[in-house]
Amino acid sequence: MSELYDDPDARYTYRSPLVDRLREAGELQAGRLRLLLPPSFGFCWGVDRALAMVRDARAELGDRPMWLINSIIHNPRVNDDMRRMGIGFLKGPLAEPGAIGRLGPEDVVVVPAFSAEVEEMQLLEQRGVEIVDTTCPWVIKPHKRALKYLREGFTTVVHGTVGHDETRATCSLVRHHGGQYVVVHNMEEAGILADYLEGRIDDATLAAGLHPRAVEPGFDPAGDLRRIGVINQTTMLASESRAISERLRQALLARDGEDGLAESFRDFDTICAATQDNQDAAHLVAGKGPDLFLVVGGYDSSNTRNLARVGDGHQVPAYHIESPEDLDADRLRHRDRDSGEIAEARGWLPSAGPVAVAFTAGASTPDAILGKVVERVVELAGESLPASDTSVADGA
Ligand code: SF4
Structure with missing residues (x-):
């Protein structure tokens, strides 16, 4: 207890x-x-809902092995409680070694509120496990917007954290559909991206200024940054997200002019309520x-x-x-x-x-x-x- x-x-x-x-x-x-x-x-609301879904699943399917892909939410006490309820972890510091390889139709796997990578979901489907998907509807918003950008020929710029579960899921979706993305964590990294857009720095300086996993291997700055659409991880600081979007807009205004900007820049606020x-x-x-x-x-x-x-x-x-x-x-x-x-x-x-x-x-x-x-x-x-x-x- x-x-x-x-x-x-x-x-x-x-x-x-x-x-x-x-x-x-x-x-x-x-x-x-x-x-x-x-x-x-x-x-x-999203966390309340996720925990209620786990509780209901435990009550209904309590006799079957139940797993979380990773943390249900980012709180160590709550994750400890999940373990006390007999729920195992497939990834992360609490993971049971080898558990992923043993998954089968008897197992129940909970997808956390942040969602999961496309590849993780595919694996679960291949294994035939029962999925309890607690993905918060607010997290779907950046997913949908990134796919819209992709359809319209824009590279997604995510104001988020490389490695955060939600941003990993968003990036995997873009990757899975053959698109490109750039993750900027803060105003400093956005400034480096803006400098590149304004032609002040070269490819190598851009790469050195961003997180090593901010882009996919094969990312081509010259081609992939012709048109960009900005979204945010749902939990970022709203004022910083707005400032980052404006910095990138100004850079493209300088590069493409007012007329060109309409063709090269999009942004959409995906911070959750x-x-x-x-x-x-x-x-x-x-x-x-x-x-x-x-x-x-x-x-x-x-x-x-x-x-x-x-x-x-x-x-x-x-x-x-x-x-x-x-x-x-x-x-x-x-x-x-x-x-x-x-x-x-x-x-x-x-x-x-x-x-x-x-x-x-x-x-x-x-x-x-x-x-x-x-x-x-x-x-x-x-x-x-x-x-x-x-x-x-x-x-x-
Ligand atoms: S997106 Fe917002 S509402 Fe949903 S789980 Fe995250 S913080 Fe909560």
Whole structure:
């Protein structure tokens, strides 16, 4: 059973009474601590749906071997719970060696919310396994747009992360249909691509500036970058996606002129609504000027990483942490936004005086984990939560 709960049913809902209370009130005063929560955070519709589908499949097909291709979502606690439910992993760090080779019609395989590569789906079909496809409908949006670009003769530029499950699936679809793609991770890489489009750098400099797996072998920049269409991994930082698209548009405007641009450039916003809502809400709460912003989610969760960057624009110290175990009285372990390394911050929580702490959580973070983080901060500050009928919002 998950260590988060005593109630075995709770693992399916991942609810937290404390978070429910904070969600309703917006903020709570716990002694010298002011606890702030944005109006939108945490589990998205797509994750809720994926976990419900796994639960239903487990109930209906529980006597058959069940597998996940890889993480169901990017949260280690939730993936641990999958294992406790008897569900195995075919790929990734939790994979059972050789399991893929033994798959057969008795097996049930869950496709995660991010989708899967075409080649993986083909293998599952060849093996005759029963597929439970939890692919989020929002993830289908960039897939459809990439195929539309391909039909119209455009190379897809993905603002995303090479190796992220969703972007791997999108790129595999383009590859499978004989198209080309380029993945740019950030404004720096987009700038290099833009420099190439403007004729400022050569093929070798372009290749050196991008991730080694940003394009397919055989990618021909001169031919394949004549016409480009931009999409985003659904969980990227929306403001950065817009800036990248505009940078590439300007480059093609310089290269092709106004008339040519209509023939050489397309873009389409494929950020999902849940990601957008959580980012907008994080801006709201960061704008209240908290002393500290704790962003809770798996270190490999793309949308959580991007939520942690929202604080930058508000000059609020923001830390991406994974769980309450990342917090000690003097030490805070977090994922550094720039280097991506796990780092430590000291003296993160003032030992006296009023402190406003804002929290948010990524789309793959259960409320239960966020609730434990809030409790941990209150405990480390030497305070206690107010009785449940008092809050700042209701005038207490
Ligand atoms: S973050 Fe968006 S795309 Fe991803 S599962 Fe949730 S709703 Fe779907």
